[in-house]
Amino acid sequence: MMEQTADLKPVLVFDSGIGGLTVLREARVLMPERGFIYVADDAGFPYGGWEEGALKERILSLFAKLLSQYEPEICIIACNTAFTLAGANLRTAFPQMTFVGTVPAIKPAAERTRSGLVTVLATPGTVRRAYTRDLIQSFASQCHVRLVGSENLARLSEAYIRGEPVSDDDVRAEIAPCFIEKDGAKTDIVVLACTHYPFMANVFRKLAPWPVDWLDPAEAIARQARRLVPVSPHHEHPSGFDFAYFTSGNPGFATQRLMQGFGLSVL
Numbered sequence: 001m002m003e004q005t006a007d008l009k010p011v012l013v014f015d016s017g018i019g020g021l022t023v024l025r026e027a028r029v030l031m032p033e034r035g036f037i038y039v040a041d042d043a044g045f046p047y048g049g050w051e052e053g054a055l056k057e058r059i060l061s062l063f064a065k066l067l068s069q070y071e072p073e074i075c076i077i078a079c080n081t082a083f084t085l086a087g088a089n090l091r092t093a094f095p096q097m098t099f100v101g102t103v104p105a106i107k108p109a110a111e112r113t114r115s116g117l118v119t120v121l122a123t124p125g126t127v128r129r130a131y132t133r134d135l136i137q138s139f140a141s142q143c144h145v146r147l148v149g150s151e152n153l154a155r156l157s158e159a160y161i162r163g164e165p166v167s168d169d170d171v172r173a174e175i176a177p178c179f180i181e182k183d184g185a186k187t188d189i190v191v192l193a194c195t196h197y198p199f200m201a202n203v204f205r206k207l208a209p210w211p212v213d214w215l216d217p218a219e220a221i222a223r224q225a226r227r228l229v230p231v232s233p234h235h236e237h238p239s240g241f242d243f244a245y246f247t248s249g250n251p252g253f254a255t256q257r258l259m260q261g262f263g264l265s266v267l
Contacts, residue, residue: 008073175204
């Protein structure tokens with residue numbers, strides 16, 4: 001039966017680091033017949049401080065190599081910063097490839113909020129994007145949307161995911177600007193606009209000054225990818241895939257152990 005699935009192309013999931021594992025986890029549930037390749041651009045991490053032109057050039061160059069080498073069925077860009085910056089360029093440069101992007105979940109937040117006070121917790125790069133502001137204008141013009149670009153939370157999340165100790169005070173300082181009170185109303189939804197952040201959702205809940213809905217887009221991204229990937233009648237999982245590639249070529253032991261926990265070998 002393996003011969004019947006050998007020609008199924010893999011799904012490539014791309015992130016600046018290991019935060020995209022939140023999306024990979026959901027995508028695997030919906031596409032059990034597909035192999036996955038997880039690409040972490042850890043040599044460029046974190047993306048938030050990059051100059052836009054240089055980062056865009058880096059992402060396009062990386063994908064020229066990745067698409068040539070792995071020939072995936074579809075690419076999931078599990079990184080708000082990368083997709084809001086370079087998504088349109090990727091689609092123009094590689095028209096034969098299907099890209100599923102990650103953008104701040106502003107539309108569902110605007111639909112769910114009761115107080116009208118919504119915060120987008122992101123990296124500085126995502127906060128700066130015109131793409132993000134266009135989403136607010138298009139879908140949340142009736143809401144008060146606060147943009148919080150955390151300088152340190154992606155790094156803290158990476159450390160937390162690897163099992164390293166993370167200070168509650170450090171995390172609290174990063175999320176504190178998310179919470180506002182205005183005319184008797186309080187923030188009731190925080191959009192997690194970095195795929196690293198959902199791993200820390202329980203920590204955020206513990207440290208938050210009041211309960212809010214922490215909106216994780218991973219499942220919606222995976223559903224969109226499933227809609228675009230041909231369904232195979234054969235559900236035996238293919239061999240030869242399910243590995244992680246790190247652009248640094250040197251992920252640490254804790255990272256390698258994490259990948260193994262997600263069923264990924266490390267190249």
